[in-house]
Every structure is written in C-alpha cells, then in structure tokens.
Amino acid sequence: MKFSKTSLADAVLIDLSKFEDSRGFFARTFCAETFGREGLVTEYPQANHSFNVSKGTLRGMHYQKAPHGEVKLVRVVQGAIVDVIIDLRPNSPTYLKWEGFELTAENARTLYVPVGFAHGFQTLEDNTHVTYQVSHPYTPGVEGGLRWNDPAFNIEWPLPVSTISDKDASWPDADIDRGIEI
Template sequence: MNIEATPIEGVMVVTSQAFADHRGAFQRLYCDKELADVLGGRHVVQANHSRTAQVGAVRGMHYQLPPHAEMKLVRCLRGRVWDVAMDLREGSPTFLRWHAVELSAESGRMFVIPEGCAHGFQVLEPESELLYLHTAHYAPQAEGGVRHDDPQLGIEWPLPVADLSQRDRSHPLLTSDYSGIKL
C-alpha cells in the first residue's frame, strides 16, 4: 500500500495495487499491519456500505463529535465519486480548508479522514458504492454536519448537485464564531 499525505494533516490517500491474471483480479483493501502508522493505535470497529443511484447526488458533510469522534477510511467499490474531507479542527493551520480526491474501484485509492474532519462525496457514475471503515461506533447523539454549499467553505463540487437528503439540506451554515463546531 502506498500512503500519500495531503495538504491537510492526517488526511491521506492510500493506494492499493491490484494483481490481475486471466481469472480476474485481487486487491488488498485493508491491512492493519501496513496501515499501523496511519491508524496510530486506533482500531477499526465498524464497516458500512452505501449505494447512491443518481449522478450528482451529494452525501455529507458529516462528522461525529467527541467522545465519539472517528477516523474514516473510505473506498469506492463500484462507480466513481468525488470524495471530500473538510478540516474542522479549530487551531489547525488548515482549519476550514478542504481536500478532495476521485475514488473508483479501478483507482485502488482509499481516502483517510481523521477525527475533526467532516466527510462527504458526490456521485460521478450511477449506482456508486462506498465501503467505510470506522474507528468509533456510530453514535446518533454525536452526529454533526455542515452544509455542502456553505459559502465560507467554498467546496468545488464537479457537477451540479442533483440530489440531497433532507438531513443534509438542514445542516447549518457556519457563522464567523463557529460556535456550532466543538471538535
């Protein structure tokens, strides 16, 4: 696995090599030994799968508050998505900056989003599927989110937003005091 840093501390892109022959292909999606430095003592405790049908649909920008904050390791198993991490760690030199990477099954990429960063994605191909590995259990009382279209964030989605859940529509816009975020 090749591990690359991004401009946001803790946000990484991990690329796995696929081994192909006449039967098909094999690819290691996760290895705690190879990812030990990335995980930093954390353990994967939950795996989730999402399928999003419509091109242009956006899911996000989601995070969990402490003490339930989580690192996410995200892979695309089918289709193609524009995956975004947003730094919400007050005091971070990249506070309110975002970084995006295109994920697809063919690319072999996994996006690592640490605690204190929001995560979201836009579907670039129909019926795209993601696998999420989490280092904390889902805690509904700790979930949070910011608007995908918040002008202070300036996320550059590659396509017009075609579909958005009511929950994601209702995330608050950030204010100058950022009082809603306690990461």
C-alpha cells in the same frame, strides 16, 4: 499499499498494490500492521455501505462530536465519487481547509479521513456503491454537519446536486467566529 500525504494535515490517500494476472487482480485493502507502521488508526469496529442510485447524489458534510469522533476509510467498489473533507480541528495547520479526491472502482483508492474532519461525497455515476470503515460506532445524538454549499468553505462540487436528503440540505452555515464543536 502506497500511502500519500494530502494537502490536509493527517489525511492520507492510499493506493493498492495490485497483483494482476489473467483473472484480474488481488490487493490487500487493509492491514493493521501496515497501518500501524504508518501511524494510522488500526481498529475499525463498524463498516458501512452506501448505495447511490443517481449521478449527482450528494451525502454530507458529516462528522461525530468528541468523544465519539471517528476515523473513516472510504472506498468505492462500483462507480465513482468526488469525496470531500474539511479539517475542523482548531489547532491544525490546515484548519477550515477542504480538499476533494476522486475515488473510483477503477482506481481502487482509499481515503483515510482523520477524527475532526467533516466528510461528504458526490456521485459521478449512477449506481455507485461506497464502503467505509469507521473507528467508532455511530452514536445517535452526537452527529454534526455542515451545509454542502456553505459559503464559508466554497466547496467546488463537480456536478449540480441531483439528490440530497432534507437533513443534509438543512445543516446550518458554520459560525467560524464561534468555532465548530467537534
């Protein structure tokens, strides 16, 4: 695995080391020992799978509040997404900055999303499957969210939104002056 820093503090893009032959390829997607050497979280008690029917589907921007914050390892196993993260950690040098990453089944990249980040994605293809491991199980009542088109962040989504849940469409704008409870 190759670990690359992103423009956001502590977020990492992971490329697989593929062993290819006439059958296709084999690659390790996670190794606790390797992640530990990189200073990354190594325990993920929950794994999730998101199936998205339509191109342009948007999910996000989600996070869990302390002490239930979660690291996410996000990967696409079919289709393609633009995965967007926002650094919500007040003491971070990249506080309130966002970055987007194209994750596809073809490039087989994994995005390491640290605790204290909002996370969301938009599908670039129909029938997209996204898997992600989380370092803390989902805890009802402690989720938070930011509206996908909040002018405080001006996220540049690649497509018009075709599908979004009522909940994700109705998250409030961030009150930057008061801070965001993470």
